Amino acid sequence: SAVLNVDLQTDAMLQVDISDALSERDKVKFTVHTKSTLPNFKQNEFSVVRQHEEFIWLHDSFVENEEYAGYIIPPAPPRPDFDASREKLQKLGEGEGSMTKEEFTKMKQELEAEYLAIFKKTVAMHEVFLCRVAAHPVLRKDLNFHVFLEYNQDLSVRGKNKKEKLEDFFKNVVKSADGVLVAGVKDVDDFFEHEKTFLLEYHNRVKDASAKSDRMIRSHKNAADDINRIASSLYTLGTQDSTDLCKFFLKVSELFEKTRKIEARIAADEDLKLADLLKYYLRESQAAKDLLYRRSRALVDYENANKALDKARAKNRDVLQAETSQQLCCHKFEKISESAKQELIDFKTRRVAAFRKNLVELAELELKHAKGNLQLLQGCLGILKGNT
């Protein structure tokens, strides 16, 4: 769903959403739809087609931009992953001979529904990224963002060449090494010291919770699949039996057909409200950590510049150069610190709001499904007991 962003200063509106998506063999094509009154754009409403790599390009361009060092860069959406689903559909096709027509049709519908769910999720995650950018007072004005939204040709960013990939690799290695170094330095500013401690721990805990929630939901899906098979077997038993049991089995089979749909829905809802929430905050907390790292780097540069200035003054050589450098570092550090503080406060606000919304919705859905299940079970029991 779209987010309406009104820039109070310039009174310009920017609304971005993914209006359509197409899943082809090994790629997904997103139709990015923009509505805006900003003067930069040629039209007020337009659409372009983008693929996942172009989102990554946009994200990376923010990360690499020194001007944005003081902001939490909205985390990049994860790559669309249909491999597992595709594999299952393939296996089903191969195993077609070993099951009845009804079973095959049922399983096929299941897997298609699963594929569709994954598809919807990936669309949502790409959309959330764009909306976060559009909501950010500074990032929404970014030129690359505008190009991304408007340029109706291929951005030709796919398939980074090998050299570029290696550069990325080394960048990350250096970053994490630095991260270790910087994490050890105690900050004079209480606010940032607290945030650092908090984020380091929080990020790890979210990572763990995310993994565990995935496993839990996976088991739930497996159980729902079993109930599906049980329903089918009971149906066959019901049609075959010559005793009183045939009606009994058919009734129970019908019950399990319905309850397993609910169980599958529970797993899907837990996935959406819990697992996705945790995954998202895993990425956002990483982005926040990156921000802290950049600030720490700026602080280190500033301290080094101070030392260099002292040295220069002592030797009375290149003093002006050292002064300029020191002033730049100071300015950069202060700028980052100022925006970082606001970003981190906003992060907390967003986080609390998102958790609240999702936890409430999760509880409401769990209740709804449990009540639904209960009603089905009690209804069936009433009939079965009445007949025996």
Place this chain on the structure above:
Amino acid sequence: MSLCTELVLDITYHQVKAPLFLVAQDLTLFCICVNVQSQPASLAAEDISTNSNGPKQDSLFDDDPEDLFAEATEEVSLDSPERDVLLSDGPSPAITPITPPTSVITPRIVSCVFIEEEEGGDSFDIHISVSDPEKVGEYMTSMSLFKRSEFAVKRRFSDFLGLHSKLASKYLHIGYIVPPAPEKSIVGMTKVKVGKEDQSSNEFVEKRRSALERYLMRTVKHPILLKDPDVLQFLESSELPRAVSTQALSSAGLLRMVNKAADAVNKMTIKMNESDAWFEEKQQHFENLDVQLRKLHTSVESLVCHRKELSVNTAQFAKSAAMLGNSEDHTALSRALSQLAEVEEKIDQLHQDQANADFYLFSELLGDYVRLLTAVKGVFDHRMKTWQKWQDSQMLLQKKREAEAKLQFTNKPDKLQQAKDEIKELEGKVQQGERDFEQISKTIRKEVSRFEKERVKDFKTIIIKYLESLVQTQQQLIKYWEAFLPEAKAIS
């Protein structure tokens, strides 16, 4: 005035610590408490009968069950009586001494049993409940319930197997569906012997105890088997002669072997001319049922497994959510996350309980019936063998008659007489063969009818119980999430 008799059976589990050199032997004991009382018919109103669907008596059941226990009440006293029973042929009994273990725990309460009275004689509806298996302390006297008309016996797992093998050898070949005993499991048994007190060995013990309860229940529910002296001795004798040669195969294994042999025989012989379509129909029906039940059983076993996994994973998630809540620096959100962790922890226990219900109610029911069907198929095969035997006798008789006819024209009076004698003998055999075949056919019809009735009852009762367990789970879930919702809403 007819009498109602009440029979109460209770099986508890004892484990005896053994010196190492005795480890190879099965020292696990099961205590069966039997309570036999006689009541006037007026008290029958208290019966909580499960057989409320019309007249139970099968018209084909001509045997009239006597009120066996009417006499038993007088005989039972505070001391354990030795009934005068006919012991089946077996190796000379050797009683193994048991070393008394160390701790003392008392068994749980017995649950009631009831007997119905019916036209034409009493029939016994016996319900056995098996109480919690526990490691037991002092041997014998402190454990047995020597109240009026009550007595207790201790039985090993191998005793149950021994009972089954005796019953199988006596009744299977004449068409009775003898319920198979539970399988042996070497791995599980070793763990228990070593005295491992972990969850998996406890689970194993419970599985076994539950299986033995169901086995014994099915056996004593059978009106013919209940009257068998071996069964009565099993229930009553304070000391059972120890089967020296414990079978290499479990009862199910034995049945499988018997059936394989039967199959081999069938493949070699001519197909039986089935004069009675009923048998062919029933065999096909059981064949189909077997296939479907196995399939269903597999799916239910898978569900049990996944439900247990779900329980474990939910517990892990709960811990993780608690940790997350601890590190969250927004107070209200932190509290809500801790509450979520608590809810998930309760839910994990719910999943564990449900997995047990999945197993003990649904899965074991199916497993039992898959094994029972093996016995059913066995009796049909025995019928075929009986027919084959009869046919073989007939063919032999035919040959001998032809030979005799030829001998008429030769001058060999001795040979002729011999031939006439042989023919007489064979005629007897043929008649016996025909009688046997008719008898086994008649028995199987009765047995199948009884079996199907039991099957319908079992499935209905147990599946309803299972659905009730599902209802309970949902009700609990609703409680937990209803408690959590306001906590989530309280985040500000």
